[in-house]
Amino acid sequence: MAETIEHTTDIMSSMTLKDTPTVSSSTTPSETSSTTTPSEPSTPSPTTPVEPSPIEARQEKLLQPLEPSILSQEKLDFARQVIEKDVSIKPWWVNKYKNEAAKNWDKFYKRNETRFYKDRHWIEREFTVYKESSKKAMRSLEVGCGVGNFIFPVLEKNPDLFMYACDFAPSAIELVKQHKDYAEGRCEAFVCDLTINPLTDHIEAESLDVVSSIFVLSAIPAEKLEAAVRNIKSVMKSGGMICFRDYAVYDAAQVKFSSNPGHKLDTNLYVRQDGTLSHFFSAEQMKTLFEQEGFTTMECDYVHRETINRAMALSVDRRFLQAKFVKN
Numbered sequence: 001m002a003e004t005i006e007h008t009t010d011i012m013s014s015m016t017l018k019d020t021p022t023v024s025s026s027t028t029p030s031e032t033s034s035t036t037t038p039s040e041p042s043t044p045s046p047t048t049p050v051e052p053s054p055i056e057a058r059q060e061k062l063l064q065p066l067e068p069s070i071l072s073q074e075k076l077d078f079a080r081q082v083i084e085k086d087v088s089i090k091p092w093w094v095n096k097y098k099n100e101a102a103k104n105w106d107k108f109y110k111r112n113e114t115r116f117y118k119d120r121h122w123i124e125r126e127f128t129v130y131k132e133s134s135k136k137a138m139r140s141l142e143v144g145c146g147v148g149n150f151i152f153p154v155l156e157k158n159p160d161l162f163m164y165a166c167d168f169a170p171s172a173i174e175l176v177k178q179h180k181d182y183a184e185g186r187c188e189a190f191v192c193d194l195t196i197n198p199l200t201d202h203i204e205a206e207s208l209d210v211v212s213s214i215f216v217l218s219a220i221p222a223e224k225l226e227a228a229v230r231n232i233k234s235v236m237k238s239g240g241m242i243c244f245r246d247y248a249v250y251d252a253a254q255v256k257f258s259s260n261p262g263h264k265l266d267t268n269l270y271v272r273q274d275g276t277l278s279h280f281f282s283a284e285q286m287k288t289l290f291e292q293e294g295f296t297t298m299e300c301d302y303v304h305r306e307t308i309n310r311a312m313a314l315s316v317d318r319r320f321l322q323a324k325f326v327k328n
């Protein structure tokens with residue numbers, strides 16, 4: 001379904017066409033919000049469609065290879081201005097969305113099945129650590145694995161790699177298990193809320209060489225991130241690496257959220273139309289989080305991508321954070 005999302009605030013309307021962060025997607029599966037609307041009076045639920053990931057999928061296709069770069073000061077100032085004006089929705093709604101995150105992701109995968117995300121072949125190019133499995137058998141974990149768009153490509157290329165995969169959406173794990181390449185001895189998928197359920201229920205403590213976290217921590221409210229990182233750390237070997245990529249502050253998607261008030265839950269945390277959450281991280285925030293939990297930062301950089309829709313002569317500035325953290 002072709003879809004175009006336009007921003008209509010005063011600030012946005014004063015932008016040039018090229019600067020307007022308008023997102024056009026021809027790959028987005030049709031999606032109806034299934035967020036239940038409770039009867040809290042006078043506070044609307046989010047009404048503007050803000051799709052999570054076709055943007056990522058599209059930018060992967062259009063913008064290879066991945067290289068770090070920075071947004072111009074002018075664009076950063078503009079993004080900051082829009083974001084700072086936005087205000088949080090009422091606490092009752094904030095709690096509701098935070099409490100229903102798992103349910104809403106489960107509905108997301110029931111609705112979209114395997115059609116939403118593309119295979120993430122780029123991860124292995126960016127995080128070459130997986131290639132080391134050709135020299136020694138390696139055990140790894142993908143947290144928030146979704147329907148397995150990373151695990152199956154990486155397993156295919158690395159025959160001596162074993163991969164655990166977990167997600168808190170049972171429907172996603174069911175789809176992983178139904179995948180034609182799901183094979184005992186190569187991978188094991190299980191349902192787990194990283195912020196609550198000990199990973200050691202499924203994985204031997206301190207046994208993993210690598211953990212990947214790709215657009216997952218952004219789905220977790222800030223107050224639960226420490227618990228999630230501690231949980232991941234418990235199953236990693238000393239010297240093991242976390243490969244991290246996620247949304248960064250001042251990304252066009254954040255500007256888009258803030259341009260349509262009614263999405264903001266907390267600082268840099270928003271709710272999508274379908275009730276799933278999206279946090280935008282700064283490098284300082286992530287470094288502090290991992291370092292205080294006993295990791296060393298090897299890399300932590302902003303990656304800027306200008307996604308161009310040639311047909312509409314529009315560009316969108318995507319901004320991600322990519323990092324490698326090693327357990328002390």
Ligand SMILES: C[S@@+](CC[C@H](N)C(=O)[O-])C[C@H]1O[C@@H](n2cnc3c(N)ncnc32)[C@H](O)[C@@H]1O
Pocket residue numbers: 052053105106117120143144145146147149150166167168169172192193194195213214215216219220
């Ligand atoms: C944006 S999707 C990314 C999926 C996958 N990593 C990828 O890159 O295709 C975020 C995923 O994180 C999962 N997730 C969010 N919070 C989680 C939590 N607390 N514990 C486990 N999984 C979680 C969601 O169910 C969803 O599958």
